[in-house]
Amino acid sequence: MTTAAHCPICAKPSVPDHAPFCSRGCKDRDLLQWLGEGYRLPGETIDTESLDTHRDSD
Secondary structure, three states: OOOOEEOOOOOEEHHHOOOOOHHHHHHHHHHHHHHHHOOOOOOOOOOOHOOOOOOOOO
């Protein structure tokens, strides 16, 4: 027995071409959330002031 998967954005039935989403629009909305830092993974906070951004090539 199989169950229909639902889109994690709008809860409509998932479409195989855009799985696990229902459409290209929901797929793109999810990508924009990741790119715009709407989604975050748990972890330690990094002090950006202490990062070595420029290395000397001696």
